[in-house]
Amino acid sequence: MAQDSGxxxxxxxxxxxxxxxxxxxxxxxxxxxxxxxxFKLKQRSKFDCALNLDDxxxxxxxxxxxxxxxxxxxNDDGDDDDDNNSKFRxxxxxxxxxxxxxxxxxxxxxxxxxxxLEQDTETEAxxxxxxxxxxxxxxxxxxxxxxxxxxxxxxxxxxxxRYSGTLSSDSxxxxxxxxxxxxxxxxxxxxxLGDDVEIELYDSNQQQITISNNSLQLLDTGKYFVxxxxxxxxxxxxxxxxxxxxxxxxDFSGNNVSAARVVSASPSVSVFKDxxxxxxxxxxxxxxxxxxxxxxxxxxxLAADANLEVLDQSGTVVGSSNVPGTAKDLVNLxxxxxxxxxxxxAGANASTSYNLSFTSAPLKLFGLTSEGTNVVAFNPDRxxxxxxxxxxxxxxxxxxxxxxxxxxxxxxxxxxxxNKLYKIDVATGAAIAMTLSTSGTTSTTPSTGxxxxxxxxxxxxxxxxxxxxxxxxRVVTDADEHRVLTPVSGSTNTFTVVxxxxxxxxxxxxxxxxxxxxxxxxxxxxxxxxxxxxxxGIDTTLDALVRLAEVTAAVVPAPxxxxxxxxxxxxxxxxxGFDIFTDSNLSNTAYGMSGSDLYSINLTSGAAAKLxxxxxxxxxxxxxxxxxxx
Numbered sequence: 034m035a036q037d038s039g040x041x042x043x044x045x046x047x048x049x050x051x052x053x054x055x056x057x058x059x060x061x062x063x064x065x066x067x068x069x070x071x072f073k074l075k076q077r078s079k080f081d082c083a084l085n086l087d088d089x090x091x092x093x094x095x096x097x098x099x100x101x102x103x104x105x106x107x108n109d110d111g112d113d114d115d116d117n118n119s120k121f122r123x124x125x126x127x128x129x130x131x132x133x134x135x136x137x138x139x140x141x142x143x144x145x146x147x148x149x150l151e152q153d154t155e156t157e158a159x160x161x162x163x164x165x166x167x168x169x170x171x172x173x174x175x176x177x178x179x180x181x182x183x184x185x186x187x188x189x190x191x192x193x194x195r196y197s198g199t200l201s202s203d204s205x206x207x208x209x210x211x212x213x214x215x216x217x218x219x220x221x222x223x224x225x226l227g228d229d230v231e232i233e234l235y236d237s238n239q240q241q242i243t244i245s246n247n248s249l250q251l252l253d254t255g256k257y258f259v260x261x262x263x264x265x266x267x268x269x270x271x272x273x274x275x276x277x278x279x280x281x282x283x284d285f286s287g288n289n290v291s292a293a294r295v296v297s298a299s300p301s302v303s304v305f306k307d308x309x310x311x312x313x314x315x316x317x318x319x320x321x322x323x324x325x326x327x328x329x330x331x332x333x334x335l336a337a338d339a340n341l342e343v344l345d346q347s348g349t350v351v352g353s354s355n356v357p358g359t360a361k362d363l364v365n366l367x368x369x370x371x372x373x374x375x376x377x378x379a380g381a382n383a384s385t386s387y388n389l390s391f392t393s394a395p396l397k398l399f400g401l402t403s404e405g406t407n408v409v410a411f412n413p414d415r416x417x418x419x420x421x422x423x424x425x426x427x428x429x430x431x432x433x434x435x436x437x438x439x440x441x442x443x444x445x446x447x448x449x450x451x452n453k454l455y456k457i458d459v460a461t462g463a464a465i466a467m468t469l470s471t472s473g474t475t476s477t478t479p480s481t482g483x484x485x486x487x488x489x490x491x492x493x494x495x496x497x498x499x500x501x502x503x504x505x506x507r508v509v510t511d512a513d514e515h516r517v518l519t520p521v522s523g524s525t526n527t528f529t530v531v532x533x534x535x536x537x538x539x540x541x542x543x544x545x546x547x548x549x550x551x552x553x554x555x556x557x558x559x560x561x562x563x564x565x566x567x568x569x570g571i572d573t574t575l576d577a578l579v580r581l582a583e584v585t586a587a588v589v590p591a592p593x594x595x596x597x598x599x600x601x602x603x604x605x606x607x608x609x610g611f612d613i614f615t616d617s618n619l620s621n622t623a624y625g626m627s628g629s630d631l632y633s634i635n636l637t638s639g640a641a642a643k644l645x646x647x648x649x650x651x652x653x654x655x656x657x658x659x660x661x662x663x
Contacts, residue, residue: 079170083166084165091147091149190213191280193276281308298323309379326394327396338385352366367410397661398624399660424462469518470530501663509570569636570595598636601625603632605641608658621636629647
């Protein structure tokens with residue numbers, strides 16, 4: 034048997050509603066005494082209490098915090114409005130009337146009394162056992178101050194909350210209150226017969242926020258009120274209300290180009306995690322590319338559809354991927370130097386977190402177009418994905434004949450039709466003339482020309498390559514010309530020009546009787562800081578790969594310095610290009626260019642294998658020289 038309550042209000046047993054429910058079990062004496070229970074309502078509620086027992090001579094009564102009777106089970110007049118403060122009055126119980134109380138109560142402290150109506154004074158009192166089942170359905174407040182608090186434990190709101198209630202002419206409005214501790218998406222849906230209930234949303238400053246039924250809204254942290262009201266006068270309208278909250282992940286990336294998240298272009302993979310959805314449909318990333326480079330993007334980790342776009346500084350889309358669903362999106366581009374924006378967009382009515390991976394690396398190969406006024410950059414595995422850079426700064430009518438990178442400085446040099454040497458800015462295409470000098474030449478390293486034309490080249494097909502160990506630039510032509518340009522110590526823009534020994538095949542070589550026509554050169558170990566190298570060339574008459582005598586900073590090839598490596602197996606034109614790319618593992622890969630076709634060249638056998646065709650703006654494009662970037 035449950036513990037008896039005290040007989041005074043001050044001695045009442047304190048009980049708590051559990052999820053709006055209260056179940057009491059006990060026994061009272063037939064001598065007319067009370068059992069008293071104290072409970073508290075945190076919100077305005079619809080209170081329903083039913084007393085279950087076999088004895089009819091028992092009364093159920095409800096009191097306020099001051100002990101004033103609010104309602105009694107017999108002769109109860111139903112669902113009165115809040116707080117009838119009539120004093121307790123002893124009544125004779127109406128036979129068979131229900132032992133129940135139904136009241137709408139404000140938030141506050143209440144007492145529930147159970148007593149016997151019998152007054153056994155002459156006979157021995159008996160115990161009457163009972164059980165009492167109560168429920169309190171929280172109701173919306175009639176004012177903001179009384180608003181029904183959603184999730185009053187001050188936890189983060191997440192998921193759906195459902196309520197039902199009634200609006201009437203006596204109670205035409207209802208208020209709900211919620212507090213957000215983080216930025217969240219919010220949607221609300223109210224359903225009533227005839228759509229007679231209107232929903233409104235207000236912030237803590239009583240400023241209305243525009244919403245519509247079942248709409249989605251992004252809300253910042255703070256206090257908010259949902260107001261329900263009758264659209265038309267009606268005695269009573271029942272409604273059902275659904276409020277849904279979802280935390281919105283922190284938006285690390287801006288929603289437009291001016292707020293774009295800055296990404297450093299690097300060959301190493303950089304992964305960014307973020308979110309796009311109905312309320313945050315776009316994320317922007319900004320990447321600055323210093324010179325022609327690849328940009329590789331992977332968008333994955335999707336729970337719904339999202340897509341990729343790459344825009345240039347003018348806002349023009351230069352690349353995109355729109356793979357439907359949760360499959361990964363890939364974008365691989367070759368881009369000029371400049372500022373670009375990567376845009377991640379949510380699919381229609383989709384919301385998803387995502388992973389965005391960036392890699393960017395300078396394009397490996399640069400070729401000179403046949404007209405000599407443009408440089409084309411690309412990677413050898415993607416010769417159709419090219420970037421064309423116009424050359425500026427040349428004299429009127431002047432064109433470039435050949436280009437090559439100097440590994441010690443990373444500069445791109447070009448030799449012009451006017452026998453001038455230029456340094457080319459690979460970001461802008463601007464060409465700056467270098468100073469060529471015959472000063473300091475001797476009888477063993479004679480000058481090749483005049484002070485105004487130190488190179489004095491007459492050949493039309495020219496090969497040029499930079500020695501990675503010394504920084505010297507070696508030049509050969511189809512007119513059997515052989516020059517070496519040596520950088521002057523202490524200067525970055527001045528070179529001394531000397532004439533080197535004419536090329537010839539070594540005695541005993543398979544081509545010893547042939548007159549060499551080497552018009553393309555390439556040094557191995559082509560990287561900054563290289564201490565040893567080998568010099569190769571292409572004889573475009575014999576279509577053969579040849580090797581010159583070992584070359585270091587202190588050794589100059591001697592007469593009879595050519596040896597044949599092997600036949601190319603392909604007809605290379607006199608203006609063919611040739612260079613060697615050395616990777617981070619010090620592995621040498623040779624590339625050749627003839628017309629618009631790109632080849633790999635085996636440095637052991639000389640065999641050439643076609644890799645593809647260089648295409649610019651959809652058109653196969655002839656390149657007259659090629660250089661690997663270092």
